[in-house]
Amino acid sequence: MTESDDVKTKSSPSKPIAELSELYKIFKQGQNEVMALKNINLKIYPGELVVIMGPSGSGKTTLLHVIAGITRPSAGNVTVNDLKVEKLKDEGIQDLLQNHIGMIFQFFNLIPTLTATGNVEMPMIVSKMPKIQRKERVQYLLKEVGMIERANHRPFALSGGEKQRIAIAQAFANNPELILADEPTGNVDSISAEKIMQYFKKALVDNPEKAMIIVTHDIVFRKIADRTLILRDGEIIKEYGRFSQDELDTQKNAKISDQIGEITHKHEQTQALINGKHDHLFFEDIIQCPKCGSKEILKAYDKEAGALFTHNQQIITRMSIACLKCSEITYHYAGIYNIKKDLHQPHD
């Protein structure tokens, strides 16, 4: 440990791994101020998997960065594994990120010139783990994420899902107590996303002394979450507990990849879209769950949607509306795109 005792609190088994109290973050740009986090109070206990959702710009990434010491809070306290993060100096932050927090990003952040083995081993080299121990742990971690066959591949030769599995193994390298993941399935297909989700769950079952905070737009993460927090304008506006068995069944039935081609809800403008009367439509007018009427909904474009429906040389994309209250997922046509022009960027 590199920090002096004044940044350490007394350890006790029932203590949270991370504790945030009265946390604020204000970004200043010239005359403008953005309050990215507002009075966040949160305790994360060992064995917990906490999911954070919320609209773009609601402060999710900022929250992870403040916990990791990458961004300094404007006010309030963050404690991780007994370390008072906001008081740590550079050396302490380095120790925190090297040994106590494992971070996973949407775009993997792997070193392109290193193999899968090299990438997973790197944090252990930095923390000076003896070579024999390091080699054993790399093997163990690559096996855990199902990537032992790809140990000698460099990132360019791996799919998005495979790169993310390497990044997960890397995040666990130095056995950190807290895992922070920012959109870990944002750049992978839905089958890889399901696998990644299961790795997270298994890792916690195998290591109940750890905790995870996962920022995601992917509603299916609620399946494995002990708690789901909804952020809006920098504030936690809602907290959901675990899914009940009924809710889990609903989620299973609603799995996007199982429902390709089955549109369960058609918007009145669909016909106009198909007839080509509109080039591009977004359904900002859908503001509530069609089933229960709750306005706590998340809108997302299906990952598979780009190639879902073709009609008259056009692709019709669809949007899923996930209800955070009743967990119903409905699908809506979201836009129509000319195949030649927009094939590779159907969501822009």
Ligand SMILES: Nc1ncnc2c1ncn2[C@@H]1O[C@H](COP(=O)(O)OP(=O)(O)OP(=O)(O)O)[C@@H](O)[C@H]1O
């Ligand atoms: N370094 C910065 N300087 C100025 N403003 C910032 C900075 N980082 C974030 N912000 C602002 O803080 C707010 C919260 O941003 P943040 O990236 O945390 O949101 P988010 O919920 O993660 O969004 P997304 O889902 O789009 O990634 C936004 O208004 C953003 O523009």
